[in-house]
Amino acid sequence: MIQHYPALVVILPLCGAALSLALTKIHLHLGRNVIFLSMALSFYMSIMQLRNVVINGPMEYRFGGYAIPYSIEFRIDTVNGLVVAMVALMGLITAFYCISGEIRSEKLKVGGAYAVVALFVAGMLGNASSADAFNMYVFLEITALAAYCLIALGGNRGMVAAFRYMLVGTIAGTFYLLGVGILYSATGTLNMQDMSIIIQQGGKDEAVLVALCLMIAGLGIKSALFPFHGWQPSAHTHEERGSAALIAGVMVKIPVYMLFRFVYCVFGTNFKYMQQILIVLGIFVGIGMMYGSIRAIGQTNMKKLLAYSSITQTSYFMLGIVIGSPVALAGSLLHFIGDAFIKGGLFYCAGAIKYKFGTVNIDNFGRIYKKMPVTSALIVAGALSMIGIPPTVGFFSKWYIAMGAIQTGKYIFVILLIISSLLNAIYFFKIIEKIFMSKDKGLEDVRPVKKGELPWSMLVPMSVCIVVIFLLGFLNVKIINMVLPLLKGVGM
Amino acid sequence: MMRKVIGIIVIIVGLGYVFMSFDFLPVIGDSTAPAHTHVSDYYIENALRDTHSPNLVTAVLADYRGFDTLLETTVMFSAGVCAVMILGSKSHIRNRFLVPKKILKGKPEPGVSAYKTVNKDVMVTLIAIMILLYAIYVLLHGEVGPGGGFQAGALMALSYIVSMMIAPDTRPLFSLSKANAAALAGIGVFIYAFTGLLTVFNGGMFLEYGRLPFPVSNEYLHTIGIMLIEVGVTIGVMATIITILKAIIERVRFDDDRD
């Protein structure tokens, strides 16, 4: 049965979402529980699939049973096996987190909310595991549509933010579609494996150059790379409380993974214009790292602060692609996976504080660590990992990125890495100071929470995030050894 | 104003330069271009043998790249759910259209004044039936002629819209509340996904119609497979269109509102 796992990981949340509305009509929580079951199953399968890939090599799955270039194909190797597992886990714990945000009044709204989250996760899972260019476009659109809805659910200002994000997102989607079209016109197939074989034979440099530029523009907009990041801060501040972690934590990262897949696996590294493109990308990444952190320092709204800091994180993942050495790539992949839990976790905290005290403004976070120990512990863990203090995953990913940068002689990126992690330190310790030390602002509970700090449905995801941040720290060598044989650097 | 004109001129000239300097696209219409020689001619030559459907587009759509169409239907479904979630909250807006319960209670017999516009109601029901019949034809005839699930679904929704617009106060052939329509859309998508799962349980790859469990020869299996997913697509498309329609209508205040 295991060779069916790549397909089932994506199909199960899809079926869960499809049925949830009908099942909610039968009983209020039946739809929700079916979605939890489907997500838990898909997470279990993604772990089994990852284990299988590590043991006996990449798996591929041809939909409809036809030969490779003629049917859609899912190709799972260690790189996207890890990404799929991360997305499945984040999806599961975010679904748990959304329990607290339920509007029990209308049956439709309960079933619909979970259906949208399940579709969102199914879209990202598919995006990570697909090996067909056009198929990725459709998954990209499913994720985008669900994201517009999740942002729109965050109240009236969310509507405007969702509309603006929709316009920008559709521009990005269309650019990506045009890139796929040009690649199809040059190579004749849509399967990435087949496409790279044809491109490797050469003679198609100009088409690949134009397609690459379009894709960088499209995927750059989607992942809020520096020059195209305009939509992100407003979108993240008004998100629906539960799913903010998913959108900021995971959705912003999937396009970076797609760009990695195209640049390194499809176009190959000895493509004529590759050096110039990587230099241009390097400039974007460099400015992006600085810009995100500097803007984040001045913010008082915690969600906006996290939104700006996720612009920096996107530049970290692109850093691996720009530096080009396999070690740097492995490092940025590790950061990719770790940061989903760090950024996701921090958004959970922002949501939890808003849920309990109804405020997002940092200044009146006075001394809340007494009332919210788990949240403050997660904020501290996230802060340490963003700065790069050893036991957490942040340190190890910075280590590999720095090593890659030094090996290829690109010292500018090491300096940028250090400066931006210090800038991160500034605004994170500002938050820590406010939480642990500033005067008590006497915040009282907005909602009568029965016992303890937060409903269990919020505490579970947060503690999972804390555990994973430290766990990834210890497992980093296994992950790197898994991933390294697969990556070949630029001009190495 | 000047700024706009300059902007447009810059775009025209810029794009012209790009297209002149890079010849990355094949000359239009020449059949030796790489786009036509690699994958698509395999489809043309083997479509009849593999999928037994003369309509190449349906063959590619439903069989070779069947997974894409499943995702297409999910896009439709997610658009429907999103529209409902966004517009769904305010239920206190006066329900403009007669909900079936009200109609069934006081059914106007022929001769009562409410029944006065006989011809409009009769005409609407006739048209609706005709549209529905044509929709079924398009659905079943999909793989031969240029048809398929999406058009059939749109047509079914059309019959609902026609009866709702022309005679709002008569009972349409079938009326769905917003929640039911959304649920139906979900079921449509599930039918599609379930046919895929059927083939998986039966030992084949996802959506490999050769492995459907029905006791029929291979040739017909593909046709049944395509038929099943077309039914799923139709239900999904119809229900989504109706959901979005009802969500928007309940929310928007028309100028000629009586209240």
Next chain:
Amino acid sequence: MMTGIEQFLADKGIYYLTFLLLSFGVYGIIACKNYMKKLICMNIMQVAAIVFFLSLGQKKGATIPVLIEGLTNADSYINPLTHALMLTAIVVSLGTTGVGLALLTRIREKFGSVEEDDIIRRQNKL
């Protein structure tokens, strides 16, 4: 010189026009102030992408991709793959426009107008 441009227009003119349509759509999205106009320009942009794909799939002197008894060689039918893909793109643009309309109704209802500057003014007051 003239024949050069005519030759270019004959061969690649359609692509140039589709990209032109695309850039007008993008320009419209950025430049227009009214949200409804932005939505329409978004649709123009998506149509441009669809036209580009379909123009890729053309073959000179080929019929529609429904198999006819006598004809078997590939050159006589136009490329069915692009048409199948574009069905998906059409559905995606329909879905996005549907959600966009839903958003616009809520914005219109809450902010009373779909003009960008009114919305921003009222939004800050909110």
Next chain:
Amino acid sequence: MNMLAMEFRPLYAIFVPLIAAGLIYILGERIHQNIREAITLTAAALLMVVVYSMIPSVLAGNEIKLELFSIVRGVSFTLGTDPAGMIFACVASTLWLPTSIYSIGYMRGHHEKNQTGYYAAFAVCLAATMGLCFAANLVSFFMFFEILTIATYPLVTHYRDEEARKSGRKYLAYTLISGQIFFAGMVIIYVVSGSLDFVPGGYLTEAMLPGPWALLVFFMMIGAGIVKAGVMPLHSWLPAAMVAPTPVSALLHAVAVVKAGAFCTLRVILYVFGPKLARDCQGAVILAWMAVFTIVLSSLIAIRQDNLKARLAFSTIGQLSYIILGISILTPISTSGALYHIVAHAFMKITLFMVAGAIYVTTGKKNISEMVGIGKRMPVTMGAFALASFALAGFPFFAGFISKTNIIMGAIEAGQPMFVATLIVSALLAIAYLMPVVIIAFRNGHINPEFAQRGEAAPAMLVPLLIAVTLSIVFGVEPNAGLNLLEFALMAGKAVF
């Protein structure tokens, strides 16, 4: 002897305080104060037992090497005992017991808030210090180095008021920036040399870091050490950290943080760069002159300080630069002198801080000008202060004397007359800023009415004070008493050269 039990001892040394910290933090609020203090004390005692049990094996020369899991691809998390590490570990573990007894007295006497947080952070600091001593490669060293920084932050900002936050910010700024630069240097070394393990005598060669690169990486690596050790241009976080309660400054200045800085410089220069490369790239000479500049300047500033704790802080900056000077002279004797000075300075300085704390708790006086005739009221405390001042000044039969003479002999052997002059002048300056306090305390002219009758400090503070003074004398008279620390120092010195 069974090797296995010995094998994991360095790991036990790290886990004992860590487990204690966990217990204190989790149970802290629920259990009675005395039980919480009992946890700290038992952990301190246990730690001393574990560390002392390792002494015989290190003395015999066979080092324990414990390779656990691979922390980073290609580098594994290794712990190992070597003479230099042993000295620092013995000092830290020995001082943990008296310091915690003292802080119980201080905290209770001064009715401090959130004591649970204090004791938990204190225990984590000790765990990090143990990790520092036993780390056998740069990655694990950096790991514990950063944990120490983070663990001391809540201690520095103990009072949670605006001033404490400001000094906390300054402390973090200095240490984090230097930490990140250390990280970059570490990566460069790993890429260039391919290994990060500490090798006595260093393993980097001229070929690996050609020309100016060696100097740049040298200063990137010792930057973190210098900041923590408070060498002049980067010292300003240390006086600012005086805002913290006295047991914390005792920990900061005598036991953990400052010593970690000196230890980091020692590890980098002698175990990574190696004396030859350090001398070739002129790094050692520049460092030596920075240390000399710091010794002189800090002693002069110390004389003018009226607040007792500020004066002691500047004296710490001066004394630490002794160690840095001893290391950067790059001769066996001066290295062992510097190592032994870690021991001597720890005991002497901790006594002075405990005295300052005792005075503050019993009489509430902070400035020296208010302490006229305090000897009448607290003769024992001020007696200990006088003894410790003599020791610090380097009088014979005190711990300070041995380490200073070694460093001076090293300087003579290295042919650096200027350093010898500085060391002697600084001994005089030490007297200049410590003796006035003693003289004022025992003047019997016009006495402040408060000090008329005898009112010693609470026994919980007095006992650790006396322990510390007696130890500083014992280590002066018989350096190899019990823990034979001088033996370790000499062994380390010989091993490096």
